[in-house]
Amino acid sequence: MARPAYRWPKVPEMTIHRLSVYTRCLRELEEDGVTTISSQELAERFNLNSAQVRKDLTYFGEFGVRGIGYYVTRLRGELQKILGLDREWPVALVGFGNLGAALFHHKGFSRQGFKIVVIFDEDPAKTGREVEGTPILGMQNVGRELRARGIQIGVVAVPAEGAQAVADQLVAGGVKAILNFAPTRLRVRRDVRLQSVDLSIEFETLSFYLTRLGR
Amino acid sequence: MARPAYRWPKVPEMTIHRLSVYTRCLRELEEDGVTTISSQELAERFNLNSAQVRKDLTYFGEFGVRGIGYYVTRLRGELQKILGLDREWPVALVGFGNLGAALFHHKGFSRQGFKIVVIFDEDPAKTGREVEGTPILGMQNVGRELRARGIQIGVVAVPAEGAQAVADQLVAGGVKAILNFAPTRLRVRRDVRLQSVDLSIEFETLSFYLTRLGR
């Protein structure tokens, strides 16, 4: 008899975001030799409310000690486990143009466990070789190559026009999470996590606030 | 007598974001020759509620016609004006490494009025020349160069360690809006708009959801 699926409490999107921010901060504190920190101190670093910090954490367990605060090393470890940063994630990058290449060469992700292990590009002039040991392949056997490597994360760095087709191929190949840099809305199955970074929208937001400044 | 400053109704952050999304959609509709669209139709394209679309718009005025909907061209024009996309914004890019260079070569922003007109980098090997007519300068006279060009938008594409110093120089040079790509929290005066794109956090969010999938 299948046990009824356990319902996770639904964690606000913003809580995950902050968890990630806390983790980075805790790493720095640890380097500086700080051993404990209170929710109050942590909150002040990010202009947050201390209750919010505590609430964010209690979605996942009780990590603090009353009268003391949180042990930095312990909490960092717990948060990394919650965020899935205690393992390595192989990543597929699609599109090796300006942005794709920049993301590839950008160290810092691999440091944190996200490693681009294969690159796809439709341009034959770019495929068939390796960059720093990572193969650049054509788009013919995306599914097979993804599966062979057990890849669950795909990064879309192609122009808007091709992005939906690329996303479809990634999903068909078993990818469960997509980071999209194309300035277009993608549609994916509901069990695939889609995260979009839309630089046009970022610029337009700045423009909006600038326009209002003068008034 | 100085008139008391008019209080703009505070517009939710998410509304601005959606305005930007609507604008892009309206441009496409216009290209396709669509002349009118209802809040319902617009909402369906983004899995939103039609009341939300209407509410987003009414923060800024009445743009619709009862019984008809919105005239696509008219609405696109109004939204572009609201977002400040009816003018050109000169932009300064700081950091000409992988990411900085990718952003520079990424057309698509200039198409929308955001034009990188000067690049700063602290590496003397990179400075003193031009790329596609855009000068790459050292960090010695950031303020003077920014002012000379009337630049209000700065893009920070340097490593985390140097980011705060760069932001300070930009602000000192009169920049009123910063787009930050360094994975660190920056502090700026309250009258400066700071927008951060943190790719580490994007990856960690994906990782979080992937970790939960199995459970």
Added chain:
DNA sequence: TAGATTGTTAATCGATTAACAATC
């Protein structure tokens, strides 16, 4: 024990949505 800080409940705030009178 006295002081500090957590985990949690209840109050507050703000954003989303349903509903509908106004009106094209």
Added chain:
DNA sequence: TAGATTGTTAATCGATTAACAATC
């Protein structure tokens, strides 16, 4: 006029915050 759709109000929902008993 009948039908459609807006602009807007009021209800709902969810996230943030204040407050405090529990406890180190």
